[in-house]
Amino acid sequence: MSGSVLAPLSGPTTDRAAQYEATLQRIKALLDGEDDWIAAMATVVCELHHAFEHFHWTGFYRAVSEDLLVVGPYQGGHGCLRITFDRGVCGAAARTRQTQLVPDVETFPGHIACSATTRSEIVVPVVTPNDRLLAVLDVDSDDPDAFDETDQHFLEKLCQQLGAQFSMA
Numbered sequence: 001m002s003g004s005v006l007a008p009l010s011g012p013t014t015d016r017a018a019q020y021e022a023t024l025q026r027i028k029a030l031l032d033g034e035d036d037w038i039a040a041m042a043t044v045v046c047e048l049h050h051a052f053e054h055f056h057w058t059g060f061y062r063a064v065s066e067d068l069l070v071v072g073p074y075q076g077g078h079g080c081l082r083i084t085f086d087r088g089v090c091g092a093a094a095r096t097r098q099t100q101l102v103p104d105v106e107t108f109p110g111h112i113a114c115s116a117t118t119r120s121e122i123v124v125p126v127v128t129p130n131d132r133l134l135a136v137l138d139v140d141s142d143d144p145d146a147f148d149e150t151d152q153h154f155l156e157k158l159c160q161q162l163g164a165q166f167s168m169a
């Protein structure tokens with residue numbers, strides 16, 4: 001008798017979702033009881049960066065004033081140190097507080113080419129429950145169109161949890 005009825009759903013989206021479920025669970029366990037925001041950011045980027053092959057630069061930019069982001073913990077090649085809110089994909093995410101999902105960076109006005117190899121990216125804001133922007137999570141890929149709604153769903157869930165846990169940062 002064929003076992004196909006019991007076979008799990010397959011395909012990239014399902015695999016990616018399962019990988020996110022496991023990764024977010026691991027991050028939650030690692031950050032349990034932690035109140036140091038820098039330690040948390042470093043741990044998150046390490047876990048994400050090593051969990052997904054399409055993540056080629058993974059890091060946080062911290063909101064240090066009303067219109068300036070400064071680089072925080074990251075993995076990958078060196079990133080820009082400072083980004084004002086009026087520049088690039090990170091600036092747009094900080095300004096609008098909305099996730100920016102960019103399938104082709106060349107079509108994004110004002111994209112900052114820290115790395116010439118970046119082809120697509122997703123940037124998710126980290127906002128506290130009392131509406132303070134803490135940082136943005138920036139993930140860049142050398143693959144075109146690397147991110148989809150599964151990435152957006154889970155990265156937004158993660159950033160929402162971080163905003164709540166580190167609201168005092």
Ligand code: SME
Nearest residue numbers: 079088089090111112114
């Ligand atoms: N992708 C960003 C710039 C930061 S780096 O590439 C690490 C942007 O255009 O906002």
